[in-house]
Amino acid sequence: MSAPVVLRVIEFINKAAGIVLTTEKAYFIEARLSPVLREESLPSIDELLTRAERGDRRLAQRIVDALTTNETFFFRDKAPFDHFRNIIIPELISRRPPGKAIRIWCAACSSGQEPFSLVMILDELKAQLGGRNVEIHASDISEAILNKAKSGTFNQFEVQRGLPTKMLLQYFQKDGDNWKISQDVVRRVNFFKFNLLDDPRSLGTFDVVFCRNVLIYFDRPTRAKIFDKIADRLAPDGFMLLGGAESTFGVTDRFASHPKERMLHLPLARKAAAIPARTA
Ligand SMILES: C[S@@+](CC[C@H](N)C(=O)[O-])C[C@H]1O[C@@H](n2cnc3c(N)ncnc32)[C@H](O)[C@@H]1O
Numbered sequence: 001m002s003a004p005v006v007l008r009v010i011e012f013i014n015k016a017a018g019i020v021l022t023t024e025k026a027y028f029i030e031a032r033l034s035p036v037l038r039e040e041s042l043p044s045i046d047e048l049l050t051r052a053e054r055g056d057r058r059l060a061q062r063i064v065d066a067l068t069t070n071e072t073f074f075f076r077d078k079a080p081f082d083h084f085r086n087i088i089i090p091e092l093i094s095r096r097p098p099g100k101a102i103r104i105w106c107a108a109c110s111s112g113q114e115p116f117s118l119v120m121i122l123d124e125l126k127a128q129l130g131g132r133n134v135e136i137h138a139s140d141i142s143e144a145i146l147n148k149a150k151s152g153t154f155n156q157f158e159v160q161r162g163l164p165t166k167m168l169l170q171y172f173q174k175d176g177d178n179w180k181i182s183q184d185v186v187r188r189v190n191f192f193k194f195n196l197l198d199d200p201r202s203l204g205t206f207d208v209v210f211c212r213n214v215l216i217y218f219d220r221p222t223r224a225k226i227f228d229k230i231a232d233r234l235a236p237d238g239f240m241l242l243g244g245a246e247s248t249f250g251v252t253d254r255f256a257s258h259p260k261e262r263m264l265h266l267p268l269a270r271k272a273a274a275i276p277a278r279t280a
Pocket of ligand 1: 016017018019068069070071072073076107108109110111114139140141142145194195196197211212213214217243
């Protein structure tokens with residue numbers, strides 16, 4: 001792949017998804033796009049890009065699907081899920097009237113392990129929730145990975161990562177070489193395509209936003225804009241959770257830390273626009 005084509009791919013994925021790739025990633029780009037060329041019977045990455053740039057949305061989506069990194073696993077990093085169980089849900093139950101739904105958004109859900117982990121925790125907390133409605137909305141930019149999430153199908157390796165055996169036996173059934181999570185669990189998650197670069201206002205207000213292990217792929221100004229949008233979408237007493245390598249520090253002043261747990265980010269109101277000083 002020639003250097004100018006590498007640069008065009010880098011520009012394309014940055015515009016389409018906010019993802020920052022550097023020229024050292026040329027091998028990665030080639031490895032990820034080669035299967036697309038074969039499947040689409042296209043002669044070169046140059047041709048694939050040209051068609052996507054000229055408006056072939058299906059091919060543009062194929063490039064995005066190929067260049068996103070979908071690494072995830074059940075109960076990833078454990079602590080955020082412990083905080084969800086031990087701090088977030090109890091606090092929300094104590095503050096919200098019983099008739100009001102609790103709304104959760106997994107903003108880069110990949111193949112679904114994150115929202116499915118939340119469903120399993122909510123089942124454990126059924127008695128505490130006392131019939132309260134908890135909505136789980138889960139989005140991703142990749143259509144291919146969302147289709148996998150909606151299928152609820154996982155291979156042996158995936159169910160061995162982070163998932164307690166008790167939950168494997170309780171929620172999954174063997175399906176050939178794979179495992180299928182119960183349809184009841186799949187139905188409790190509203191999967192939809194959403195690009196974090198887009199305006200999320202139509203999604204409504206959330207009590208909890210999981211935005212984990214996706215901002216690492218973006219530059220600082222993009223992260224700042226996304227933090228702003230999430231802060232605006234959160235209830236004033238809502239929570240945001242990030243990945244282990246992600247932080248608001250030096251990027252945004254729209255969040256404070258929870259007094260008991262600094263990994264829980266609490267939204268702050270947008271500062272009133274500065275009133276211009278009067279000139280005589
Ligand atoms: C590494 S996975 C993280 C999955 C999960 N949140 C976790 O922590 O395990 C990152 C996900 O972000 C998605 N992604 C990348 N850019 C995105 C964007 N602009 N909008 C929405 N999702 C995006 C990718 O498709 C991928 O599935």
